[in-house]
Amino acid sequence: MKPYLMAEPALRRLELTITRRLDGLLQGEHLGLVPGxxxxxxxxxxxxxxxxxxxxxxxxxxxxxxxxxxxxxxxxELEIWALLDATASMDFGTAAMEKRELALSALAAVGFLTQRTGNRIGAHLLHGGGVRTLPARTGRPHLMALLQAAYALPRTRPGVTEPLIGVAADQLGRVVRRRGLVTVVSDFLDPPETWETPLRRLTARHQVLAVEVLDPRELTLPDVGVLTLVDPETGRRREVATGNARLRRRYAEAATEQRDTIARALRRAGVTHLRLRTDGDWVRDLVRHVMRQRRLAMLAVSPPGGGDVA
Known part of the structure; x- marks a missing residue:
């Protein structure tokens, strides 16, 4: 079946989910996603x-x-750009969806809820073949074509050298001239020193939202006996005896430290950080993020000592 025929019903279901649960949250408020x-x-x-x-x-x-x-x-009017990570590490998922699918859902949410006010949206799609740039344009047909292109991105074969998210962010900064909103959707598993500075350069001109996607198995190992692990980016395989409680504890500690390191690097880069999980209600988490950013934006413009008058 052609990729377009496969993508169309899936994207329509995704659009219906988003518009039913999030419709109206971001309309007319560019500070809804990022206070800036x-x-x-x-x-x-x-x-x-x-x-x-x-x-x-x-x-x-x-x-x-x-x-x-x-x-x-x-x-x-706002010009919106998305940097979507579709490299091999995103082709992983043990819960309701793969990280790749969650990333596409996050991109769709930003697109569907901002394109109806006339905003232009473009994308950098990062995958094993390099970086594909889709120019920023208005309208639902363009947004659907953008999402179809992201949906149809081929999976990367293990061992194929892929561009780093930081390199793609630098490329995006050179392409995008008009001030706007940049959404970076990734698992940020590349070494933080390779992407922290490029993201900081983006924040000098744009509002930047970093959407971190992760899977629960990246945080803890289940006790399921001998487990064969495969590095999706190198193809290396390793058998791990998950019955070892000390090993599981060390894995969880290392995973927590890794995520803390990512969060600190994103904070230093000056971006707004949203974490979504493949085993969570990503729509609910997005709503909570939007409402939290709205409160922050309202507090930032409220006069000191302000409040209700009795």
């Missing part, structure tokens, strides 16, 4: 620790003798 500045000046407010000093409002500061900054509001 736009490009038009808004009202001044008192300076708070952590505010960007480049947005100091010197006129109000001089009048009040207290430091003030000027907030920014988002443009009416």
């Amino acid at each position: 500045p736009g490009s038009e000046p808004a009202e001044s407010r008192a300076y708070q620790p952590g505010d960007d000093v480049r947005r100091m409002d010197w006129n109000v500061t001089a009048r009040t003798n207290e430091p003030h900054v000027r907030d920014l509001v988002a443009d009416r």
Whole structure:
């Protein structure tokens, strides 16, 4: 069966799931996914620790003798770019779906809920054959074609050298000129030193959302006797006796440290971090993230000491 015929019903079901459960959450609010500045000046407010000093409002500061900054509001239209990791490590899943499928779902959620306001969306698709760039355009037909291209990406054979997520992020930074929202969807298993700086460079101009996808078996080993493990990127195989409690504990500790290292690197890069699991309710987790970012955005623009008036 042709990839298009296979993708069409799957993407329609995904669209229905997203629009039913998330419809309206992001409409008209570009700060819904990531709290950050736009490009038009808004009202001044008192300076708070952590505010960007480049947005100091010197006129109000001089009048009040207290430091003030000027907030920014988002443009009416937003250019959205997605960097989707479809390398071999994403072809893994032991729960409701593979990490690859979860990554596509996250990309679809961002696309379906932002394209209807006229926003342009483009993508860098990272896979074993390199990086495929789909230009940013508007409209549902373009979004469906983008998702179909991501759905149809071939799986990478073990041992094939693949581009690093950091290299793809640098390429994306050179392509995207207009300020907008960049969503990076990956398991971030490449060494953090290879992608932390490229992501930081993206945040200098864009709002950046990092969606980390993971599977529960990447966090703990089950006690199932002798287990054959295969490295999807190198093809190396190793048999592991999972009945060893000490081994399982060491594995869990190493996995926790790995995820903590990833989280710290993303925090240093200045991106907003959303973690999704193949065994979780990713729609619920996305909703919680959106609502949390909205609260942060509202707090950032609220005047100090503000509150309800009795």
